[in-house]
Amino acid sequence: MTITGEMIIGSQLVRGSAGEQRAYNPSTRAEFEPSFGQASGEDVERACALAQQAFDPYRALPLEQRARFLEAVAEQILAIGSELIERAQQETGLPQARLEGERMRTVNQLRLFAKVVRDGRFLGATIDTALPERTPPRPDLRLAKIGLGPVAVFGASNFPLAFSVAGGDTASALAAGCPVVVKAHGAHLGTSELVGRAVQRAVQECGLPEGVFSMLFGDGRTIGQQLVAHPAIKAVGFTGSRGGGTALMRTAASRPEPIPVYAEMSSVNPVFLLPKALEEGGAALANGFVDSLTLGVGQFCTNPGLVFAVKGAALDAFTAAATTALQAKGAGTMLTAGIHEAYNSGIARFGATEGLRLVAQGSTEGIGCAAQAALYEVDAGAFIGNPDLQDEIFGPAALVVRFETEEQMLQAAEQLHGQLTATVHVKQADHALAAKLLPILERKAGRVLFNGFPTGVEVSHAMVHGGPFPATSDSRSTSVGATAIDRFLRPVCYQNLPAELLPEALRDDNPLRLARVLDGDLKVAV
């Protein structure tokens, strides 16, 4: 397919007239032809108006049709073939195997949401039967959830497929019955066009209203803000920087009608090495940590940037083993020149911070926007006194905090900002300490994991990829996994509705065979 630089506005391909953006190869630092035309205010208006028009007919479709549409998107993405992987490689510097894995993840994610839609549990169907004899009489009350309305999705730079145009936010919003307007990320414009066209084909193939999906090119600060401010948009999905996320939060909160923003922003993903695990973990623990730290050039939201342990010989041995492992890691190409610069600034900031010691650096061998991994250490006192040391450095850099006592480590855990993940390494003898740590970590993170590393986020039913601010803007939800659909739903209660007007999910004969709550008790359809 020829990449044309055109946007997708419903069934149309539209060349944006408000300036242009260029795709860029972070390895060679070369720009691609053609340019991508940026959206004008009218383009935003048109995409949002179409989305608004599409909302009622799209959400009224039988769940089976909605599920098939999600599957059709998956098929259309696969049908692009190797061109998608090649283009994504050129635009992001990510290796082929990673991108192929990410494509499979994207496709499986769409299929997972197709299953979620068919299961229908997300509707939360609940029925209280009428009690006409009671004083006062109770009316017939039936609850089901509906979509919030059109959703603005901002693609992430670090997952050009799984968290971009047809990624998690788009899949969960479409599953919830919400049309989507994507603001494509500037770091993979051609990849976005290819995937956007695949979604557009699926919309057409399934005979859906055209406004179910649009995709715009443009700057986040202009087009992005206009999109979030548009009255037709009822929720926002975003993965990116804390600055970008909080800017969208402000815009959403200051609308005449404020709307929810699901921004996944910044997390340093602390790793706690408890004494016995540290003592017995040896080089395997250090190697596992360094592998997780440098995976994908540290460009994962769940990258472990902070290590907590009590100082002593075991921690010294860990640091020594981590040093050896880190020095063997080559410098990887980062996603964009801007991310590379920000990483270098972060490292420079660490380097200039009193009390921080550079422990180890990776190799400088690499091309283009290549990032040299780095490991620092700091004593607990200096860490506790400087909350800025909790700020994320996006990339393969981590800080080991050396505590005097377990009690001091628990106190510092209490001071942690919100996180996507918190990791604890334990042996049986550490369980008593872990039991004290766990209630703190439950309050701090969306996922608490033991004896592993936080990178690698399973797309499944029990996953939570979320957490308290600043990890995300809204800890009540997840952006990965089946329950991500809940973000884009709101409940509606139907009182004394004539039977023929009731939504299918709430009809007496339960044609969808849903598990429903009936007069307070869960009833499974047989």
Place this chain on the structure above:
Amino acid sequence: MTITGEMIIGSQLVRGSAGEQRAYNPSTRAEFEPSFGQASGEDVERACALAQQAFDPYRALPLEQRARFLEAVAEQILAIGSELIERAQQETGLPQARLEGERMRTVNQLRLFAKVVRDGRFLGATIDTALPERTPPRPDLRLAKIGLGPVAVFGASNFPLAFSVAGGDTASALAAGCPVVVKAHGAHLGTSELVGRAVQRAVQECGLPEGVFSMLFGDGRTIGQQLVAHPAIKAVGFTGSRGGGTALMRTAASRPEPIPVYAEMSSVNPVFLLPKALEEGGAALANGFVDSLTLGVGQFCTNPGLVFAVKGAALDAFTAAATTALQAKGAGTMLTAGIHEAYNSGIARFGATEGLRLVAQGSTEGIGCAAQAALYEVDAGAFIGNPDLQDEIFGPAALVVRFETEEQMLQAAEQLHGQLTATVHVKQADHALAAKLLPILERKAGRVLFNGFPTGVEVSHAMVHGGPFPATSDSRSTSVGATAIDRFLRPVCYQNLPAELLPEALRDDNPLRLARVLDGDLKVAV
């Protein structure tokens, strides 16, 4: 019990030192002794610190104990006896029967949440079993919800029991495992003290950490804002004016860690009279409407303030019958002098609005802060051109909008702001029109009801008392009914947790006999 004017800070009774407030009888306009001491900044600090300390031990209690605590609160409220009803009557002007009904509602609400806690469905327990043979291996992943943390609750003036100190927000937050700090409403201070002491006794009786409950007196603009800004507070429940609610939203959004605000604010609860229902409804329809409009002196959040119908002889007959009914209604005492003034200003604003015609007024006979009911009408064109006519006048005033055509009525429905409820009166012949209206109303309101009136909000499993802005600040939830517990929860995923550290809800042997999602399928314990 002697009312002392003291606040409740954990297990202590504390006389606030930052000025004083006085309880007031809106019928006699007399003030009560003693005065109530207002909270200082230190009092806020102390209540919040205790709540923070209580959070982990409180949420760690077995669900059965949490449920019994809610039941103990209910018992302690009943144990106050007639003194509670008498004091509430004096402070609010509400009649005895209404307050007795509201006490029963408050008690039943606490008991409903005890059932919700015991059922444990709110935990959303979900397990994905490990797949060690898969490439890459899938870890063991288990999801359960936990409380957000301490919740600040703002009592409502119009429900001195059911939406105040131990009302819906407090009950649902406590059920979710969250300690509560209440800012008592100035309109029923003595009632608040009586109920607050009942909750305090229940905390002591159940041996809970003292910080599970505190209650402060003070001004919303000072103490209320300090409370919402306090870092220990993780969510806010509020029922009141749009100005008050949006002020709290701004404070919550501008904290270093923004937090959710559940503000239930303003709704005019449109009633659609479809042609056949209007034609056949006769005086019964008009009487039902006027009864709902004037119930509780129009001081319900779901008070029907807007009527939509196509003009003609049937609408004229409805208006005539409503006029007769309204003229027979006496002027009722409003909750406070401030509310009474605001009502009179709203009526004056309607009177001065071009295009609005006064159709009927209730009797002026009444005492103290007595409000005269009022019915206005307006032609569709003038209504559509003036969005301010959608602003709520809190009290027994309504506006009938006369449309030229059904199509014009549908278009105006599309322009409605967010509502708690939308009501449709139909006969069989109206179902086709109702089917066009329903998707619009689903988008506009939390509850859509047919052939009834919106006042009277059942506390049950399927109720939704919520809706898009400005009805509430967050349409994703309800403040009445079993699912209100969801507002104060967030999901946590546990990955590869040692069995002995797992929360009870997620253990392999399922000791709580929960319905759980296992590898994507709902499994009911037998």
